[in-house]
Amino acid sequence: MSGEEERLHRAFLVRVVEPGDEICGRWLRESGAEEVAGCLAGDGRRLPGVTDARWAGLRARAERADPRRDLATARDSGTRFVCPGDSEWPGQLDDLGDAKPIGLWVRGLPSLRIWALRSVAVVGARACTEYGAHMASTLGAGLAERGWVVVSGGAYGVDGAAHRGALGAGGATVAVLACGVDRPYPRGHTQLINRIAEQGLVIGELPPGDHPTPSRFILRNRVIAALTRGTVVVEAAYRSGALVTARAAQRLGRFTMGVPGPASSGLSAGVHELLRGDAVLVTDAAEVAELVGDMGELAPARRGPVLPRDLLDPAAGRVLAALPAGKALPRQEIARGAGTTEDEAVAKLYELRSLGFVERQGDGWKLTRQAMRSIGTDQGSC
Structure with a gap:
């Protein structure tokens, strides 16, 4: 045949x-x-x-x-029908076994197989918060800038924000629809989905003109999970289609990630439940790429800001720590508090004065306002 x-x-x-x-x-x-x-x-x-x-x-x-x-x-609508065995068929969809698509309708010029090799799903709540939309958009843009294809479902909320983030960064994105690809849904995203078709790919299992149903949305999610290397969930309640995608990804052996939210937010409750299991907490595109990418795609080391007092040598740091806020002390007490000699304490006090940390007050020494502000900021971050 x-x-x-x-x-x-x-x-x-x-x-x-x-x-x-x-x-x-x-x-x-x-x-x-x-x-x-x-x-x-x-x-x-x-x-x-x-x-x-x-x-x-x-x-x-x-x-x-x-x-x-x-x-x-x-x-006529610029759509092709890709079947198992075609050169463009993504082999990872075969991991779905007997539930794999019979074929996929594809709008857009790029090769689906090539794009799927380096793709990440970003999914989440339709009625997301401003925080969720911001995180999805930032992740979409960051992943696109790193050469990753952002895959989502074209829906309102997190999906749309992820697509727009990738498009805004001039990157690649794929929308997987639960209806015919010539019939953008939701209608309010017609312009967005048409733009994705021009700059990326719009794909689906349903033939031209077919409409979405609740069951088709759920079944669509298995394709998103199988097509990509990993799935990131940005805001999802306990009953959420995004969690269906994440659990399908886990069953298929794909990476599953979650973006944390406020502990009091019902829209983050499903994400937090994932994170209590096998999902990995991520906060930006660099951490996603480190997990799903090749060897060497490492996220930068994370640390708090470096304060001026962090640059002091240990002996000067001990002398500075011996001075209380708002009170002058004689050098003998400072030396005793720092655990050093008076001569060493005096030498370090003059060094600290040159750096703006301390000042003379009569026969004693006290912290400057600059030093107290620095110490207060440091203690407030603990």
């Missing part, structure tokens, strides 16, 4: 069978697309594993399927 015939049979099947149907996946694995399509088209044979009612439902759908028309409609 030629590649075009295989494509025609699979275009027929995606119109008949719902995404992720493992029974149909088993039929395809055991019998091939031509035989499965022939049985569903009504050649007299019956495939096993489904009830009479289910078989009748599939046959009713098959009677209305017109794969040649779907393929023609796709071509």
Whole structure:
């Protein structure tokens, strides 16, 4: 059977069978697309594993399927139909086993297979907070600047922010839809999804014109998880489709990451639950790239700001620590508090005076206002 015939049979099947149907996946694995399509088209044979009612439902759908028309409609809208075995097919989708897509409709010029090799999913709440939108946008931009493809679902909230962050950085992004790729959803993101198709890729399992349903959104998430090296969740309540994506990623052996939020936020509760398990806490694109990237893609070392007193040698630091705030002490007490001799204490006091930390007051020494501000800032960060 030629590649075009295989494509025609699979275009027929995606119109008949719902995404992720493992029974149909088993039929395809055991019998091939031509035989499965022939049985569903009504050649007299019956495939096993489904009830009479289910078989009748599939046959009713098959009677209305017109794969040649779907393929023609796709071509007219600049969409191609990519099937397992094609050079553009991402091999990692095969990890889904019998639940892998029958085929994918793809809008956009880049190669899906090449882009998927270095991709990260950024997903989360639709009704996200300003913090969630900011973090998703920043992650999208940061990953794009590092040469990563940002994959998400094109939805409101975190998804849209991640896509916009990548686009704003001039980077690559992929939207995985739960409907026909010629029918942008949500409608309010039509302009965004069309821009993604121009600058990146818009993909989906559903044939042209097909509409989304709640179950299709959930099933779409397995494709996002399988397609990418890892999934980052930015804000998600306990009942969230983003958590479905993260758990699918865990089952597939992909990296799972979460961006922490306030402990009191219900929109971060699902993320925190992930982080109590096997997910890794991340706060920026560098930490994501370190986890999912190649050897050497390390995030910078993190530390607090360097204060002037941090640059003092240990002996001067002990003398400075022996001076209380707002009170002058004689050199004898300072030496005793620093655990050193009077001569050593005096030498360090003059050194500290030259640096603006201490000043003379009669026969004693006291901290300057600059030093007290520095010490107060340092103690406030503890």
